[in-house]
Every structure is written in structure tokens, then in C-alpha cells.
Amino acid sequence: MYKHLKHHYLTMICIGGVSALVSCGEGTPKSPVVKTDSTGAPVENTKANSDYKPAFAGQTRIGSVKTVTPYDYKVLDSTLKSPWGITNLPDGRLIITEKSGVLRIASTDGKLSEPITGILPVKFAGQGGLLGIRVDPDFGSNRMVYWVFSEERPEGTLTAVAKGKLSADEKKIENAAVIYRATPAHKSDLHYGGRIVFDKDGNLLVSTGERSDLETRPQAQDLNSGLGKVVRITKDGQPAAGNPFLGKTGIRPEIYSYGHRNVQGLAFNPATGDLWETEFGPRGGDELNRIEPGKNYGWPIITYGIEYSGEKVGDSLQQKEGLEQPVYYWDPVISPSGITFYSGNGLPEWKNNLFIASLSRTHIARLVIENNKVVGEERLLAGEGQRFRDITEGKDGALYAITDMGKLYRISKK
Structure with a gap:
């Protein structure tokens, strides 16, 4: 019935005359900094989209926390x-x-460079365009930059990874080249994934989406497809040594984990070295997962969300043997995009907390994680009314966040 599913740019839908929050545009009151270390009521008090029960206590709607340190x-x-x-x-x-398709450099006081030329052409439509970016761990000596983008191919579009050298004058990318393509291509402008991080061995982990359509959705479970995956590749785009499916017949050797819908957050926990991700659910069921190599994270077989139409997803399963449970999920959605763990010393109570850029609920979510479980949640900058797209910790210990509306924020100790 639905070829292209709606995505996280919608605000409200009306079903049977009742308006329901699907994804985005709903602001929440600004949260003042309150000096308390107690855990309060959950930050989410909106009715869930379904009556699904969590697999374990604390998997959703954990108690709230408030930052004590003035910021x-x-x-x-x-x-x-x-x-x-x-x-x-x-x-x-x-x-x-x-x-x-524009790349810029910003100083920490907000001064922007002119557009950097040399970026490969992007398919700028829907959720597609120039997406995630990282610089080489050896950038000081090689000046290499890696990025993800939606690329147009004869068969449709796909998630591609490219690299190039930032010129000495910082005006152009030299010798840009695609190093990996998440095939098959598909005629859709949704669900590209698009985040990229380096691991401790200097390999790249990249997220891909399952392109949203009902016909491509099952490919999240297909180990001979690049859709709905986290892949681990070398700087030249080859499958990385130690990958879980390396050398196995009929399985793409670059696959690191699978069963994903649309991962837009990837980050390593500095305390444990574990890889974490956030991914979009449909109507409800946004997820936080701790990624382990070779594991299946369930989409579209299990989910805590429902279709945008209000119908069940598949067989309406939330748990199944052999499929990984999310560490945490949100219903209604927050539309989680970029994420970062805080490792600085400016705000000690934030140490090793996870910060999530929330699009539809227009805030930055702070999650306190202990023993791989979420034990507290806070909403920051909720009064700004911004769709937060990505967030990173700066070299100066501050958090820097960007929004769909074009703003660059700095968050730091007062």
C-alpha cells in the first residue's frame, strides 16, 4: 500500500480524526538548570503510540536527571x-x-570559511546530500578527509563514502574519490544512514539505511546487501581485517552489524571502547544500541514502533531469540541523529554521558549510562526550538551542535 514511507520530517498525522505525533516540529518548554542529584519522573509524559511492553526495566522512559553544574x-x-x-x-x-554539497571550516568563535571546492557531486534531495564527515587520525601528516554522501547512479541513488586531501590553503579537496558504495542503488531519497567514525585501528565504520521502501526494507536482514548495515572498511574502502563475516561465502565481508533501519548516530564510548548507535524507528521505536560485531539488531522483524498508518509492522514482534534488543528506545520518537560521548573535564557530572541530537523533539538528549544501561535522561536546550542534527565534543571540552535551521551552538561550563 505504501511505496515510499513517510520519514522524520513530518510533524503530525491525522488518523481517524485524531492527531498523533509522528516525528518532528513539536517544541518542548525550556528546561532550567536545577541543582539536584535525584532521579525524577521521566522526561517523556506523552502517550505512547502502542501498548508494547519493554523487554526489561529501564528500557524506555527512565527517570529524569538534571545537570547540577551551571552551564x-x-x-x-x-x-x-x-x-x-x-x-x-x-x-x-x-x-x-x-x-x-558544501564543506566549510568554522573557528570555535563561529567564523566560517568560504565553501571548500572539490567535493564530489551529491544527490541533494529528501534526506540525501553531503552527510557525515571525519578527518584521518593522521591528518597532521596526510591531510585526508573522509565523508559520506548520497550518490546518483544509473539504477537510482545509494550511500557512498569518499576521501580526498584538504589543500594546504584549505580552499579545496584534492583528488577526491569514492572508496565504497552501499549497493544496490534504489530510486528513493530516504534512509541513507550516513554517519562515519574511525575505530582504534584506523578503520572506518559507516552506517547505511534500508532506503525506507517496503520492497527494500527486508534487505536490512540480507547479508548480501549493503542496505541497513554498519560496515567496517579500511581507508581504501576494503573490508577490514577482523570483520565478523570475512571469508564467509555469500556474505559481504564489509558487514559489521545488520538489521538496522536508518542509523544517523555512531560513537565510541571512551570508557569502554564500545561502539554505540542511534537509529530512527517508524512511528515510535527510535533505538539506542550497543553494537557488537556480527549481531542482528532486528529491523524489520522486531520493533517497538508501528507503521505511520497506525498498522502493525510485520508480525508485530518486539522480541525474538537471536535478535538484539535495544539498550533503550523512545515512543513517541525523538528522531535521534548525531551522537557523542562527553570525555572532557569541564563538567565532571557529564563524564562518559551520551549526548544525542534530537530532530523532532527539538532538544539535545543527555543519557547517563552505567553498566551498559541507561539510568537517567535529561533534555537540554529544549527551549531553542531547533532540530538538532549533529553534535561533537570540541578539543576545548565544549560541546558543539548544529541544527537543520543553520545554527552552530557551543555548550560549556558557565
Whole structure:
């Protein structure tokens, strides 16, 4: 019945005359900084979309926490055009992607460079464009930059990974080349995934989406498809040594984990070294997962969400043997995009907490995680009314966040 499923740019839908929150645009009151270390009522008090029961206590709607340490936030710039990815340069400046295909460098006081040329053409439509970005761990010596983008191919579009060298004058990317394509291509402009991180061995982990359509959705479970996966590749785009399916017949060797819907958050926990991700559910069922190699994270077989129409997803299963449970889920959705763990010393109570850029609920979610379980949740900057797209910790210990409306924020101890 539905070829292209709606995605996380919708605000309200009306079903049977009743308006229901699907994803985005609903602001929440600004949360003041309250000096308390107690756990209060959950931050979410809106009715869930379903009556599904969590698999374990604390898997959703955990008690709230409030930051005790006074902190400030300010807008450094508001002229960016649909920024999508942000990361650090070794000198502390920030490099930012804009979906239309523009790359810029920003100082930590908000001064933007002119557009950097040399980026490969992107398919700028829907959720597609210039997406996640990282610089080489050896950038100081090789000046290499890696990015994810939606690429147009004869058969449709796909998630691609490219690399190139930032010129000495920082005006262009030299010798840009695609190193990986998540095939098959498909005629859709939804669910590209698009985040990218380096692991401790210098390999790249990249998220791909299952492209949203009912016909491509099952490929999240297909080990001979690049859709709905987290892949682990070398700097040249080859399957990385130690991958869980390396050498196995009929399975793509670059696959690291599978059963994903649309992963837009990837980050390593500095305390444990574990890889964590956030991914979009449909109507309800946004997930936080701790990623282990070779594991199946369930989509579309299990989910805590329902279809945007209000119908059940598949057989309406939330748990099944052999499929991983999310560490945490949200219903209604928050539309979780970029994530980062805080490792600085500026706000000690934030140490090793996870910060999530929330699009539809227009806040930054702070999660306190202990023993791989969420034990507290807070909403920051909720009064700003911004669709937060990505967030990173700067070299100076501050958090830097970008929004769909073009703003660059700095969040730090007062």
C-alpha cells in the first residue's frame, strides 16, 4: 500500500480524526538548570503510540536527571545551510558539511570559511546530500578527509563514502574519490544512514539505511546487501581485517552489524571502547544500541514502533531469540541523529554521558549510562526550538551542535 514511507520530517498525522505525533516540529518548554542529584519522573509524559511492553526495566522512559553544574550555551553562527555533519580538526577548529554539497571550516568563535571546492557531486534531495564527515587520525601528516554522501547512479541513488586531501590553503579537496558504495542503488531519497567514525585501528565504520521502501526494507536482514548495515572498511574502502563475516561465502565481508533501519548516530564510548548507535524507528521505536560485531539488531522483524498508518509492522514482534534488543528506545520518537560521548573535564557530572541530537523533539538528549544501561535522561536546550542534527565534543571540552535551521551552538561550563 505504501511505496515510499513517510520519514522524520513530518510533524503530525491525522488518523481517524485524531492527531498523533509522528516525528518532528513539536517544541518542548525550556528546561532550567536545577541543582539536584535525584532521579525524577521521566522526561517523556506523552502517550505512547502502542501498548508494547519493554523487554526489561529501564528500557524506555527512565527517570529524569538534571545537570547540577551551571552551564552556558550560545549561538556562534546562524548562516549555515542545512548542516548535517560536524567534526574536529586537530587544531580545534570544526569542519562542517552542508547537505547541498558544501564543506566549510568554522573557528570555535563561529567564523566560517568560504565553501571548500572539490567535493564530489551529491544527490541533494529528501534526506540525501553531503552527510557525515571525519578527518584521518593522521591528518597532521596526510591531510585526508573522509565523508559520506548520497550518490546518483544509473539504477537510482545509494550511500557512498569518499576521501580526498584538504589543500594546504584549505580552499579545496584534492583528488577526491569514492572508496565504497552501499549497493544496490534504489530510486528513493530516504534512509541513507550516513554517519562515519574511525575505530582504534584506523578503520572506518559507516552506517547505511534500508532506503525506507517496503520492497527494500527486508534487505536490512540480507547479508548480501549493503542496505541497513554498519560496515567496517579500511581507508581504501576494503573490508577490514577482523570483520565478523570475512571469508564467509555469500556474505559481504564489509558487514559489521545488520538489521538496522536508518542509523544517523555512531560513537565510541571512551570508557569502554564500545561502539554505540542511534537509529530512527517508524512511528515510535527510535533505538539506542550497543553494537557488537556480527549481531542482528532486528529491523524489520522486531520493533517497538508501528507503521505511520497506525498498522502493525510485520508480525508485530518486539522480541525474538537471536535478535538484539535495544539498550533503550523512545515512543513517541525523538528522531535521534548525531551522537557523542562527553570525555572532557569541564563538567565532571557529564563524564562518559551520551549526548544525542534530537530532530523532532527539538532538544539535545543527555543519557547517563552505567553498566551498559541507561539510568537517567535529561533534555537540554529544549527551549531553542531547533532540530538538532549533529553534535561533537570540541578539543576545548565544549560541546558543539548544529541544527537543520543553520545554527552552530557551543555548550560549556558557565
